[in-house]
Every structure is written in structure tokens, then in C-alpha cells.
Amino acid sequence: MSTLQLHSAQSTVLAANEASEHRPLIITLFAVFVVATLVITVWAGRQTKSAADFYAGGRQFTGFQNGLAVSGDYMSAASFLGIAGAIALFGYDGFLYSIGFLVAWLVALLLVAEPLRNSGRYTMGDVLAYRMRQRPVRTAAGTSTIVVSIFYLLAQMAGAGVLVSLLLGITSDGGKVAIVALVGVLMIVYVTIGGMKGTTWVQMVKAVLLIAGALLLTFLVLLKFDFNISDLLGSAAENSGKGAPFLEPGLKYGATATSKLDFISLGIALVLGTAGLPHILIRFYTVPTAKAARKSVNWAIGIIGAFYLMTIALGFGAAALISPKEITDSNPAGNTAAPLLALHLGGVDSNWGAILLATISAVAFATILAVVAGLTLASSSSFAHDIYANVIKKGKASEKQEVKAARWATVFIGLVSIGLGALARDLNVAGLVALAFAVAASANLPTILYSLFWKRFTTQGALWSIYGGLTTAVVLVLFSPVVSGNEKTSMFKGVDFHWFPLENPGLISIPVGFLLGWLGTVLSKEEPDKEKYAELEVRSLTGTGAH
Amino acid sequence: MATDVPPPSKGGSEPTPVTPSTEEFVAVQQSAEFGELRTAHRSFAFPLTIAFIAWYLVYVLLSNYAGDFMGTKVLGNINVALVLGLAQFLTTFLIAWWYSRHAASKLDPKAEAIKSRMEGGA
Numbered sequence: 001m002s003t004l005q006l007h008s009a010q011s012t013v014l015a016a017n018e019a020s021e022h023r024p025l026i027i028t029l030f031a032v033f034v035v036a037t038l039v040i041t042v043w044a045g046r047q048t049k050s051a052a053d054f055y056a057g058g059r060q061f062t063g064f065q066n067g068l069a070v071s072g073d074y075m076s077a078a079s080f081l082g083i084a085g086a087i088a089l090f091g092y093d094g095f096l097y098s099i100g101f102l103v104a105w106l107v108a109l110l111l112v113a114e115p116l117r118n119s120g121r122y123t124m125g126d127v128l129a130y131r132m133r134q135r136p137v138r139t140a141a142g143t144s145t146i147v148v149s150i151f152y153l154l155a156q157m158a159g160a161g162v163l164v165s166l167l168l169g170i171t172s173d174g175g176k177v178a179i180v181a182l183v184g185v186l187m188i189v190y191v192t193i194g195g196m197k198g199t200t201w202v203q204m205v206k207a208v209l210l211i212a213g214a215l216l217l218t219f220l221v222l223l224k225f226d227f228n229i230s231d232l233l234g235s236a237a238e239n240s241g242k243g244a245p246f247l248e249p250g251l252k253y254g255a256t257a258t259s260k261l262d263f264i265s266l267g268i269a270l271v272l273g274t275a276g277l278p279h280i281l282i283r284f285y286t287v288p289t290a291k292a293a294r295k296s297v298n299w300a301i302g303i304i305g306a307f308y309l310m311t312i313a314l315g316f317g318a319a320a321l322i323s324p325k326e327i328t329d330s331n332p333a334g335n336t337a338a339p340l341l342a343l344h345l346g347g348v349d350s351n352w353g354a355i356l357l358a359t360i361s362a363v364a365f366a367t368i369l370a371v372v373a374g375l376t377l378a379s380s381s382s383f384a385h386d387i388y389a390n391v392i393k394k395g396k397a398s399e400k401q402e403v404k405a406a407r408w409a410t411v412f413i414g415l416v417s418i419g420l421g422a423l424a425r426d427l428n429v430a431g432l433v434a435l436a437f438a439v440a441a442s443a444n445l446p447t448i449l450y451s452l453f454w455k456r457f458t459t460q461g462a463l464w465s466i467y468g469g470l471t472t473a474v475v476l477v478l479f480s481p482v483v484s485g486n487e488k489t490s491m492f493k494g495v496d497f498h499w500f501p502l503e504n505p506g507l508i509s510i511p512v513g514f515l516l517g518w519l520g521t522v523l524s525k526e527e528p529d530k531e532k533y534a535e536l537e538v539r540s541l542t543g544t545g546a547h
Numbered sequence: 548m549a550t551d552v553p554p555p556s557k558g559g560s561e562p563t564p565v566t567p568s569t570e571e572f573v574a575v576q577q578s579a580e581f582g583e584l585r586t587a588h589r590s591f592a593f594p595l596t597i598a599f600i601a602w603y604l605v606y607v608l609l610s611n612y613a614g615d616f617m618g619t620k621v622l623g624n625i626n627v628a629l630v631l632g633l634a635q636f637l638t639t640f641l642i643a644w645w646y647s648r649h650a651a652s653k654l655d656p657k658a659e660a661i662k663s664r665m666e667g668g669a
Contacts, residue, residue, distance in 0.1 A: 092628055096610070099635045103603050106642055110592040114650075230623025237624065248618040249610035249628055260611045267607040271600060291655065294647060301643045305636055453589075531569050534576035541584055542658040544575075544665045545566045 023168060025355065029362035033209075034186065037202045037369065041190050044198030051399040052547070054406060055122035055381050056285040057196035059547075063292040065204060067299020070283050072203030074101075074274075074300065075210055075307055076152070076371040077159030077335075080364055082430025083308070084341070085334025087315020088327055091236065091246035093253055094315055096263070097430050098308035100270025104437075105304065107445075108275040109297045114290040115452050115540035116281055121547050123378075124278045125386035128447050128466075131532035132459040134395070138386040140466040144443040145278040145382035147470060148436055149375045150417060152279070155432035156372045157183065157421025162335045162429075163364055183372060184418035190373040191380065191414075192407045199373045200286055206370035211307060213363035217338070218310040220345045221317035236319035246319070262502045266434055269506030273437025276444030279378035290543050314338055321345070332488055335429055339364065372417070380409035423491055434504055435477055442469030442509035446517040452540055457521050458528050464520030469513025476505035567665045575661060584657040591649050599642055606631055 048054050061069070079101065086094030120126035125141030157180050164170060164179040190198055225232040237246040245251055253263035274280060284293040318327065318337040321344045330336045342360035346353030384406035389397040397405070446465045450457040477483065483491050485498035502508075521528075539545055567575075575581050609617055610628065617628035 092610075092632075095629075095632055096607070099603070099606070099632055103599065103635060103639050106599055106639060106646075107596065109643055110596050110646055228623075230625055233624040233629075244618065247624060247626055247629065248614060250614050253611070254614065263611055264607055267604070271603055290658075294650060298643055298647055301639065305640060309636065531573055535569060535572040537585070538572050538575050538581065538661070538665075541581075541588060541654075542662045542665070544572075544662045 026168065026358040026361060029358050030365055033362055033366050033369075037190065037205065037366075040201045040205070041194035041198040044195065044201055045193040048195040048197055051122070051403055053197060054195035054403045055282070055385065057200050059286060059288050061200060061286045061292075063287060063295025064299055066200070066283060066287045066292070066296035067303065068207045069200045069203040069286070070280065070296055070300040071303040071307070072205075072207035072210070072370050073279060073283055073374040074304060075207065075367065076429075076433060077156050077364065077368045078430040078433035079307070079311065080210065080214075080367055081159050081163070081335045081338055082155075082433065083311045084314040084318060084338040085327070085331070085336070086252075086430050087312065088318035088322070088337035088341075089324065089334040090252035091240060091242065091316075091319065092249050093251050093263075094430075095312060096267060097270065097434070098311055100267055101274070102301070102305050102308055104271045104274035105297060105301045107272065108280070109294065109301070111452070112275040112281070112448060113284050113293045113297050116448075117284045117287070117290045117293040118543045118546050119536055119540040120285065122282065122285060122385045123382045124281045124444065124448070125382055125390075128444075128451055128462060129386075129390075130451065130536045131529050132451075132462050135391045137459060137462050137466075138390045140463055141444075141447075142382045142386035142391075144439075144466050144470050145386070146379045146413070147474065148277065148440045148444065149279060149379040150413070150420065151436035151439055152277075152433060153372055153375050153413075153417040154420050154423075155429045155436065156368045156375070157417055158432060159335060159429045160365070160368045161421065162331050163339065163361055163368075166330060166336050166339060166361070180421040181418050183368065184414045184421070186369055187372040187376050188411055188414035190369070191376045191410045195403075196282075196286060196377060199370075199377050200283075202373055203370045206366045207303065209363050209366050211303065213360055214307055214310040214314065217317070217342060217345065217360065218313040221313050221321075221341070224317075224321070224345070232313070232316055232320055235321075236316040239321070240319050240324055258501045261507060262504060265438075265502050265504040265507035268510055269434055269438035269441055269504050272441035272445055272506070272510060273434075274440075276440035276448060277437070278382060278440075278444070279374045282378050282381060283374075289546070314341060317341055317345075333429070333431070376410055376413055376417075379413050380406045383409040383413075431482070431503065435473075435482065438477075438504050438506035438509060439470060439473040441506060442473040442513040443467075444469075445510075446513040450517050450521070452536070454521075455530075455533055456528050457517070458524040458526055460524035460526070461517045461519075461521030465513050465517030468516035468520075469509055472512045473505045473509035476500045476502075476509060480505065571665060575665060580657065581661060584654065584661065587653045587657065591646070591653070595642065595646070599638065602638065603635065606635060 052058060083094060083097045086097060116127050119130060124145055125138045128141045129137040160183045161176045161180050165176055170176060190202060233247055237243055240246045242251065253259045287293050287296060318341040322340055327334055327337050327340060330340060339357055339361050342356040343353045346356035384402050388405040389395065389402045443466050446469060447462050450461060479498050480500045480503055481490060481498050482503050485496040487493060617626065619627045621627060621630055
């Protein structure tokens, strides 16, 4: 193990050296993006006056703009670095991520996006607590929003650390922590100054850059194989050293009965997670109507679907053109496969290679910044609107106080994620994000669906479902191989306190969330508030009185 | 109990629609017109949700337990697994399009009729 780590460190230095001659270029590209987004942020900040501006960007974005921003919010480091890496290392099994991430949008489209837009104002908690006792349910919704967002943030921070150590040759822990801190500080600035308006524009810019970057790489990969996909797959299988099984399911998850269960668990978490992700849900408040919300989901499905189709080419392209050893040496979880692919496509020793590497890395960096801004906004809005304004101040906080609380919460959450980000470096970022999906699907989705569609649902049901789903998911992750017990990929090495065999808890925790919501409801002594449900149902389906 | 919808913000940028009373909401909820809207949404969205989740799970389970079938070559190195995976993309696009068409023709007109009547302050 120690020799492997030593070796891996040397190779990272090697890869870093290739890039280090072009360090000024890389830093310039990063800086251009950072400056451009800061200008946008300051401009947006000047127009941010009311709470609706800060939380919902003034609700004046069009369906297309929001669709682009939703895509920018959703296609995280996990989608770009994680999926490409997972396909490059495990072939077909990495592909499941993109399918689950995409199909999941149908749940949001058919059941959640429009009713949510019609009946809420700023946060997921607005809808969850609509017909319930406000204080306990808002506390629960705020708690789960913050936990889900922090899991997701962790993944983005891991991606940032990995990228920068590859690019800038920073291999010392201090250097990586410094980069994670820089990302944290930038996201605090974006959100506190720009609010939702600034964040939305940053996400739109990033979505365009990411699609352009992926298109360029996909084109170059296909060009290498004369646009013959079968050849590309064949070379990938051969170069991976695994042969035909590389193109078939089972390489990562097919080994044992347990790993097969893990695959099912992952699959369920992915498909049910999206519609429970607070940072995605609050994006629907930025458009004026439910129709515009529907339009944004449709654009998002188109953009995200096209992007995931391209990640297939990127992942198999990396597998075909780069030796598996070079990929794992650079990052054991494969997170650097996409940037390495750029280097190889341009030519390892050429200027083109370095320029492509720098460009793609800058795109990945932009991706991370845009997503962390969205996550931070979701959790600080929920803190300010659900917990501070409605629980602590009992609905009596002024708009100014509320926004001020949101800004302070942003600073706090930024600092927490900087601290946690340093711990998660060697985990595959797609795997980490899948955990956030599992927590969202267990804690949030059951309550969202019951609230909107089940007349009898009560406060007790909502609380049992949110806290029960949340606790089950988090505890199972804590005692899973993700945290301890696996020398190569666990967050804590050298200790083993895991007893839950699966990496993803969804298979257990999602049914638990749904079951507890039902059980809490049928066992509760209080009657559901029928009048409030009438109000919620009519509002959610017709948009009457929507803000 | 605190109300979940605080009074309209002073100087906020949002237009404030007329908010109907609780009695009006209850009356509308029980009306035949709203019942049709609810049925039009649920009878479309619920079965379709179950169908696409089932189809996705079939795909996941096939990947897990029918490796030989999934590995069958269809064309060159393209196998059944890849074709089914791409089929998931295709069905997702189709369902999104289908739902949007349904919503525009069957849901939006009903929803707008109810909304404009309620907000008209009638």
C-alpha cells in the first residue's frame, strides 16, 4: 500500500510537471473566469434589493435562461470529472450514473417542479411546511436542506482539490487546503453579494462553457476514431486491459452479491434523488410561472441529456487513449480522466496539449464554482427563511433581517465546507454526489410527494419521514466503506468501523423514509388540516395566488 | 400558528395577486371543474411515473443479473447493454415531450380558467 501511494505521488508530480511549464496560462484562464464572474456578481448585487431578489433572483428569468442555469447547477464536478473517470476506469458501469442522473428529471418534471413553483416562495421548506405546524416542520426541512447540501459540497470540494493538484503541481496538503479555501471564499463572495441573480448568471455562463468544452473534446475523440463509435469502444476495451467485459455491466458492481445490491441501491438513489435536491428545487422560484418552470425542466433535460451522451465519448475516449495506470496514478478514483484526456488529445509534449488541458481544467473549475455557489445559496436561504425567520423569529423577521441572516449563514456554511473539503480528496466525486442523492431521496422526496398528493398526511408523518430518512441515510453512510474500512478509497484510512456493506444507503434509507412518513401519519392523533390542504392543492395545480 | 405566507413585502418587486379566502379554496377544491383538472394530472403523471421507474429498474436489474444477454453484440462492438442505455435516454426525451404536450392541451387551459376566476376576486 505504501509503495503504491508513493508511486502515485510521484506520478502526480510527473503529470503536474508536464503542466507546470504552462502554469501561467492555466492560472490566467482561471483568473479570467474568476474576474468575469465577479463582475457579473457585483452587477447582480447592485440589483438585489428585496428578499425575492436575493432568494429567487427577482423571479424574472425566462424558461430557457433558467433551464440553462438548472443545467449549470446540476452538471457538477460529479458529472464532468466523476462520470468520465468512472467510465474510463470501469467502462460500462460508469455509464449508469449518467442514465440515473437523467431519468431522475422526469420525477421532477411530472410531479414536483410545477406544484412547487405554484405553492412555494423561496425554499423547499415553504412547500413541506405549507399545511403543517410551521416551526417543527421548517426546522426539519432546514436541517435536511443543509445536510444534503453539505454532502454535495463535499464532492465539489474534493473535485477542486484534485484538479488543482493536477494542474498546479501542488501536492502538499497545505497547498490543497489553500485551494479548497480559495474556492470557499469565492463562493461566499458570489452568494453574499450576488444572491440568486448573480448565482444564476454564473451558472448560465458555466453551462455554456461546459457544453462547449465537452463538445470540443467529444469532437476530437470522435475525429481520432473517424467517427466510428464501434472502433472507439473496441479500442477502449482493448486499452483498458479488460477486453469485452469493459463494455458490459459488472466490472465495478458485478463482483459479488453485495456489490450487485450496491448497484441497485445506487440506481434507486440516483433516480429518486434529483427531485429532492434543495439547490435544484429553489431554481424553480426564479421563473414567473409554473409553465416557465416546466419549460426550464424541458430545456434542462435536453441540455443535460446531450451532455451525458458526450460523457460516454469522453469516458471511453480516455479509456482508449490513456493507460489505466496513468489514470489511477493521477487520481485513484479516476477524477482526472477528463483533463488528462484533453492533454492526450492535444499531444502530451505539445503546446496544444497544454492549452487544451488548461482550458478543460478551467471549465471544470468554473463548473465547481457555479455548483458550490448554488449549494451554498440553497442552504443559507433555508437557514434564513425556514429556521431564522419562521422558527427563531416566529415569522416576525423583517425582509432586511432575513437577508442579512442569509448572508451570515453563507459565510458560516462556506467555512464548514472548507473544513470538510480537505477530508474527501481521494473519493470518486460521482460516488460522493450519489450519497447526497440518497440522502435527498430518503429525507426530502417522501415528504414532498406526500405533502402535495396525500390528503391525510400530517405534521408527525412529515417529521418522522424527514428525520427518519435523514438519520438512516447518514448513519448508514457513516458506517459504510465510504468512511472507513477500505484502504484505498475510504475517507479515513487505517481505521475500520464499518458494518454496513453497501456504499450507497438508498436501498434501505429511501423505503425507510417513505414508510415512516406513512406510519407517522396513520399513528398520529392530530387530524390533518383539511382547509390548508384545499389551499395547497388548488394553489399547486392552478397557480392561484402564486408569488 | 404562524402563517406561512407573510404579508406582501413593502416595496418588494413582486406583484401581489388577490388572495382568495380559505372558504373559496375549499369550494374550488370540491368543484367538479377542479376534480377534472386533478384527474387529468394524476391519471397521466402517476401511471407514467410508475412506468418509467419500472423500465429504469428493469434496465438496472438486467445489468446486474443478465450479464450474458447485455453483452450480446448488436453491431461491431456495440452491445445490448449500450443500446438499452441509449434507449433510456430516448424514452426520457420522449416522455418529457409527451408530458409537456399533455400539460399544454389538457392541464393549462383548466388551470388558467380556475386561476383567473379566483384571482378576479369574484
